Amino acid sequence: EAQVTQNPRYLITVTGKKLTVTCSQNMNHEYMSWYRQDPGLGLRQIYYSMNVEVTDKGDVPEGYKVSRKEKRNFPLILESPSPNQTSLYFCASSSPPGTQYFGPGTRLLVL
Amino acid sequence: QQPVQSPQAVILREGEDAVINCSSSKALYSVHWYRQKHGEAPVFLMILLKGGEQKGHEKISASFNEKKQQSSLYLTASQLSYSGTYFCGTESYGNQFYFGTGTSLTVIP
Numbered sequence: 769e770a771q772v773t774q775n776p777r778y779l780i781t782v783t784g785k786k787l788t789v790t791c792s793q794n795m796n797h798e799y800m801s802w803y804r805q806d807p808g809l810g811l812r813q814i815y816y817s818m819n820v821e822v823t824d825k826g827d828v829p830e831g832y833k834v835s836r837k838e839k840r841n842f843p844l845i846l847e848s849p850s851p852n853q854t855s856l857y858f859c860a861s862s863s864p865p866g867t868q869y870f871g872p873g874t875r876l877l878v879l
Numbered sequence: 880q881q882p883v884q885s886p887q888a889v890i891l892r893e894g895e896d897a898v899i900n901c902s903s904s905k906a907l908y909s910v911h912w913y914r915q916k917h918g919e920a921p922v923f924l925m926i927l928l929k930g931g932e933q934k935g936h937e938k939i940s941a942s943f944n945e946k947k948q949q950s951s952l953y954l955t956a957s958q959l960s961y962s963g964t965y966f967c968g969t970e971s972y973g974n975q976f977y978f979g980t981g982t983s984l985t986v987i988p
Contacts, residue, residue, distance in 0.1 A: 801976065812881075868913075868976075870920035
């Protein structure tokens with residue numbers, strides 16, 4: 769089944785404790801992206817990647833890192849999480865200019 | 880750079896029609912439309928590439944006016960299952976993707 773998987777689905781952490789949210793897709797898509805969704809603000813792009821070893825900043829990259837060492841994986845790293853990074857995070861993949869397939873989302877709470 | 884959607888919210892009775900608009904200040908390569916149910920991930924509806932084409936399936940269609948950098952989503956004879964938040968997504972020449980702030984659509988019996 770074609771899908772994008774994210775782990776974990778729910779995460780509660782404390783300020784400053786490094787964390788990684790994994791994202792994996794099995795559709796051989798070149799394009800992968802991370803978004804955060806906050807009430808009233810819609811979905812905002814954090815980082816995107818056009819292919820392996822190629823990543824670019826989206827609209828709200830501050831406080832986040834990504835890497836694309838393999839085509840299927842695109843982890844999101846928060847080196848020192850802060851409460852303003854509490855949000856719902858989505859990973860997505862596509863073969864441009866086509867459909868973006870979204871993962872199920874990761875709810876992050878930073879205390 | 881985030882596209883502007885209107886209206887922010889709309890309530891319809893079953894069978895009524897609705898139009899959701901999306902406007903961007905940047906030249907667009909494509910416009911995407913997604914629907915998101917509460918607590919779920921956004922689901923793709925359709926993509927429109929530059930050229931002013933109109934696409935659709937069943938009772939949901941969309942248009943894209945490249946010159947005005949605007950797109951509209953048309954929902955006809957709405958059903959209860961149409962309820963959700965609709966997002967337009969815009970792609971400019973640079974691969975960065977922007978979503979609008981969303982339009983909450985509620986269909987009531």
